[in-house]
Amino acid sequence: MLSNHSNSALTVDKLNKTFKNIKAVSEISFSIQPGDIFAFLGPNGAGKTTTLRILLDIIRADSGKITWNLNGKKDRLPDASQIGYLPEERGLYTDLPVIRSLIYLASIRGMDAHDARRSAIEWLDRLELADRAKEKLQTLSKGNQQKIQFVASILHKPAFAILDEPFSGLDPLNQEKFIGYIKDLQQQGTTILLSSHQMHLVEKIAGKVFFINKGKELMSGALHEIYEKFGINQSIEIRFHGDIPHEKIDNLTGLSEFQPFDGGLVKISFKSGYALNKILAEISTLDGIQAINTTKADLHEIFINLVNDQIP
Amino acid sequence: MNYFKQLTIVTLWEYRRFFKPKNELLGIVIMIMVSFLFYFGGKYALTESEEKQTLLVMENTDSTLVSNLAAHFVVNTIKPTEKQDFLNRIQIKKDGLLLESVDDGFMLYSYKKTKTEKKIRHVLDQFVQLRTMNNLGLNHTVLQKVLQKAEVSEKYFYSENSKGRTIMAYFFAVLMLLAVFLSFAYQFVAITGEKQLKITEQIVSAIKPQVWMDGKILGITLTGLSSMLTYTVIGILGGLLYFQFTGAPVAQILEFIHLPSIVLFICFSLAGILIWNSLLAAVAATITDPNNSGKSSLMLLPILFVVSSFLVMRNPDSQFSVFLSWFPLTSSTAMPMRQAVTEVSFLEIAGALLLLFATFYFFRILAAKIFRVSILISGKEPGFNEIVKLFNQKQ
Numbered sequence: 001m002l003s004n005h006s007n008s009a010l011t012v013d014k015l016n017k018t019f020k021n022i023k024a025v026s027e028i029s030f031s032i033q034p035g036d037i038f039a040f041l042g043p044n045g046a047g048k049t050t051t052l053r054i055l056l057d058i059i060r061a062d063s064g065k066i067t068w069n070l071n072g073k074k075d076r077l078p079d080a081s082q083i084g085y086l087p088e089e090r091g092l093y094t095d096l097p098v099i100r101s102l103i104y105l106a107s108i109r110g111m112d113a114h115d116a117r118r119s120a121i122e123w124l125d126r127l128e129l130a131d132r133a134k135e136k137l138q139t140l141s142k143g144n145q146q147k148i149q150f151v152a153s154i155l156h157k158p159a160f161a162i163l164d165e166p167f168s169g170l171d172p173l174n175q176e177k178f179i180g181y182i183k184d185l186q187q188q189g190t191t192i193l194l195s196s197h198q199m200h201l202v203e204k205i206a207g208k209v210f211f212i213n214k215g216k217e218l219m220s221g222a223l224h225e226i227y228e229k230f231g232i233n234q235s236i237e238i239r240f241h242g243d244i245p246h247e248k249i250d251n252l253t254g255l256s257e258f259q260p261f262d263g264g265l266v267k268i269s270f271k272s273g274y275a276l277n278k279i280l281a282e283i284s285t286l287d288g289i290q291a292i293n294t295t296k297a298d299l300h301e302i303f304i305n306l307v308n309d310q311i312p
Numbered sequence: 313m314n315y316f317k318q319l320t321i322v323t324l325w326e327y328r329r330f331f332k333p334k335n336e337l338l339g340i341v342i343m344i345m346v347s348f349l350f351y352f353g354g355k356y357a358l359t360e361s362e363e364k365q366t367l368l369v370m371e372n373t374d375s376t377l378v379s380n381l382a383a384h385f386v387v388n389t390i391k392p393t394e395k396q397d398f399l400n401r402i403q404i405k406k407d408g409l410l411l412e413s414v415d416d417g418f419m420l421y422s423y424k425k426t427k428t429e430k431k432i433r434h435v436l437d438q439f440v441q442l443r444t445m446n447n448l449g450l451n452h453t454v455l456q457k458v459l460q461k462a463e464v465s466e467k468y469f470y471s472e473n474s475k476g477r478t479i480m481a482y483f484f485a486v487l488m489l490l491a492v493f494l495s496f497a498y499q500f501v502a503i504t505g506e507k508q509l510k511i512t513e514q515i516v517s518a519i520k521p522q523v524w525m526d527g528k529i530l531g532i533t534l535t536g537l538s539s540m541l542t543y544t545v546i547g548i549l550g551g552l553l554y555f556q557f558t559g560a561p562v563a564q565i566l567e568f569i570h571l572p573s574i575v576l577f578i579c580f581s582l583a584g585i586l587i588w589n590s591l592l593a594a595v596a597a598t599i600t601d602p603n604n605s606g607k608s609s610l611m612l613l614p615i616l617f618v619v620s621s622f623l624v625m626r627n628p629d630s631q632f633s634v635f636l637s638w639f640p641l642t643s644s645t646a647m648p649m650r651q652a653v654t655e656v657s658f659l660e661i662a663g664a665l666l667l668l669f670a671t672f673y674f675f676r677i678l679a680a681k682i683f684r685v686s687i688l689i690s691g692k693e694p695g696f697n698e699i700v701k702l703f704n705q706k707q
Contacts, residue, residue: 056517080318085517091510096329107321108518152514 008069009034009160009191010055015064017050017215024050025061026215032193032208037186039206040195041303047215048195049088052164055193056085070159070191081110084158084190088165090149094138098124101137102152111156123151143174150178154185161185163194167201179204199299211303218306230302236279237293238286240264245286252282256305264290269301271308318523319530326531330498331538340546365428368398368410377439381411384431477570478625481652484577485622485645487543491536491581492588492614498532499589503596503683525597525680529589536585576661577648583668584644588614590675597683621646628654638664640671 008031017025025047032038040048054061057077068078093101099120106116124130127147129140137145146169154161166182167175175198182205186192196202202209209226211218219226244266249258254274259267270279276294283292297305367385369378370392381387390398395410402408402423409428410421418436420429445455506512515524592614621642624633628650636646637656643664650656 053513058513058516080518083517085514087510087513087517089510089513091512091514093511094509104321104325105514105518108318108515 007034008032008067009036010069010193011065011067012051012055013065013067015051015054015066016062017047017054017059018062023215025054028064028212028215028217030210030217030220032191034191035186035189036208037182037192037194037206039202039209040193040212041197041199041202041209041299042195042212042218043197046197046212048212049164050215051212052085052162052193052195055162056083068160078160079110080108081156082159083109084154084156084161086150086153086161086163086166088168088195090146090169092137092145092149092152095136097134098129098137098140098148099133102148102155105152106155109156109158116155119155119157120151123155127151142169143171146170146174150181154190157188158190160191160193163192165196165198166194167196167198175201199303203299209299211306213303213307218303226299226302227296230297230305235267235269235295235297235301236283237265237267237295238283238289239291240266240286241288241290243288245288248286254278254282256301256308267295269297269305271305315520315523318519319527322519322524322527323530323534326502326528327534327538330502330532331535336539336542340542343546365409367432368408370395370410370412373411373413374439376442377436380435380439381432384435385409477573477652480570480573480577481625481649483547484581484648485618487540488581488584488645489615489618490543491540491585492618494539495532495536495585495589496592496612496614498535499528499592500596500599502528502532503593504599504601507600520680521684522677522680525593525683526676529586529593529676529679532593533582533585533589536589537582540581573648573652576651579665580644580648580668583665583672584618586672587640587644587668587675590672590679594675594679594682597679598686617641618645621649624649625653638667640668643668 011031013029015025015028016023028047028051030038040051042048050059053059054064055066066076068075068082070078070082093104099117102120102123103113103116106119107113111119121130121133124133127144129144129147132140132144137148140148150163150166153163163182166178170178179201182192182194186205194202194206203223206223208220208222210220219230221229242264244260244264246260249255249266249268252268252270254270256269256271258269261267268283283289364384364386366388367381368388368390369381371389373389378387378389390410395412398408398410399421402410402421406423408421408423409432411432412419412421420432422429441455445451450458506515519527621636622645624636624646627633633646633650636642637650637660638647647656647661647664651661
């Protein structure tokens with residue numbers, strides 16, 4: 001659980017939500033500091049979107065407490081103008097001109113129509129879409145529609161932006177651009193809560209992460225702390241002279257998972273917290289080792305390890 | 313951001329999205345064209361040919377009857393021996409008329425029933441009447457006296473139920489029907505369209521479902537009212553043109569305008585449209601795929617209620633009519649109609665109107681609640697039982 005709640009922009013305490021017999025969110029607690037990029041990580045169906053919808057009062061929690069503290073004003077639910085939301089389920093008025101939809105969505109969040117127009121034009125210019133402002137959204141490519149969707153969620157310059165799966169459906173080039181937009185948003189003072197299952201992208205921008213699986217917290221903390229605790233030396237690349245000894249690797253005590261590659265190369269991941277001396281002792285039992293290289297585990301691997309640790 | 317500011321934004325957005333003056337103008341042009349087509353085309357189609365049709369009669373037919381028939385037909389006589397040949401020919405050529413006297417009556421042969429039969433019957437009726445008069449020894453003056461109707465002078469103490477007001481009641485009822493029809497289409501698109509485009513979640517993260525629903529109801533109602541207004545203006549202009557062409561005094565059109573009734577009709581129509589829009593919105597909120605929804609047919613329900621209120625005109629003082637004029641789903645048309653043709657107390661009118669607006673108030677809350685529980689349901693459409701269950705669950 002993340003602490004230091006007093007100055008937090010958002011504090012969530014023991015949130016619970018059950019749909020029929022499925023516990024979607026279970027005892028979730030966290031807090032987000034102003035100006036942070038906080039990543040909510042987990043696989044599909046982990047409970048990320050449900051939590052975000054509860055935060056926005058789209059659905060109600062069965063129990064738990066949410067406290068917003070934006071611009072010095074504590075509230076159960078802040079004014080719409082303070083929040084930006086990019087839902088996982090994307091959609092805009094495809095039959096209307098781009099600029100019209102943008103102005104409307106900013107207006108219902110309290111932005112003056114003239115300011116919204118000016119801001120929309122600035123953003124469209126930045127996205128190299130200024131010349132298409134008056135075109136219907138349906139005439140734009142999927143990638144460009146995604147960009148418009150993103151702009152629609154932050155056009156009104158919110159203090160807090162919730163971005164649910166912001167990278168989904170984007171090609172690698174646009175994913176990088178989106179990382180840039182999110183960083184810029186943070187520099188402008190917006191606190192960001194983003195949810196994603198694309199962990200390799202999140203680790204490029206997030207300051208703090210919260211792992212969630214099956215509605216429960218797996219782990220949370222600052223990214224560097226998590227790397228220190230779980231990431232270093234947890235993965236080892238070994239090159240063998242001849243064939244990879246699959247059976248022996250499979251029997252290693254601390255094994256989490258392994259991935260063989262061509263040319264006798266194998267990447268072995270060990271369970272979180274498994275000591276390096278133990279790892280080395282176990283590796284020494286393998287024959288035909290040509291080279292060893294320890295690697296820093298990425299968030300994806302850390303998450304897999306944590307989930308595997310949960311399985312009895 | 314307060315409720316009214318957001319409501320104004322959503323209402324205007326919906327109104328501008330759906331009320332398109334260009335389309336409205338196109339509709340009017342098409343309506344005028346269709347009217348012209350019906351008027352002149354119908355006139356042309358119904359104008360009878362000046363050429364007389366040929367009618368065959370048997371040679372023993374009464375000469376007076378033959379001369380009477382000759383005023384309308386080219387009458388030829390045939391011999392009894394030629395009758396069968398002619399009847400065969402009628403069937404082959406699918407044309408021809410033969411009239412034969414049978415005892416005291418007549419027998420008409422034709423390939424199929426046409427309007428000509430009516431004309432022949434008219435001549436025959438007159439002939440038989442005259443023949444009977446002659447047989448009874450009556451002259452024309454005596455017959456006229458026998459057929460004379462009772463002379464009754466009328467004096468009514470309640471004389472507000474003028475023809476003009478009745479016509480106006482129908483006019484407004486039809487307009488309301490039009491507005492409800494339009495709302496049906498717009499509301500359906502406005503709500504299910506947003507759900508299908510997956511915009512809803514983004515919208516309700518910024519505004520409360522009640523604001524969203526109220527904005528939709530008001531925006532679509534405004535659209536319906538704008539159409540009503542457009543067609544009213546066109547109707548009045550059309551009426552003026554009609555009186556201009558027919559040479560009737562313009563005062564006749566003024567007979568239709570009774571200001572207090574117009575105000576009453578507008579109030580009731582407004583409340584009625586709001587109520588139906590709320591109900592339609594509630595139904596639309598439960599629909600995920602309008603193309604395959606079993607609930608789409610429910611959207612036609614308003615038509616049933618609005619049309620049923622027309623029954624008031626048959627007996628405005630019956631208990632059933634009183635019920636219709638109070639019941640919120642029918643009163644929006646039934647009360648103005650009843651008021652147009654019979655005496656209704658002010659308190660009754662005010663009570664029904666109050667009940668209408670109160671019903672609207674609760675219906676809009678109901679619609680927003682249904683929307684709230686249906687909002688995130690996608691895929692399989694929830695049944696009514698499911699919605700009721702969701703209502704009872706904590707969200």
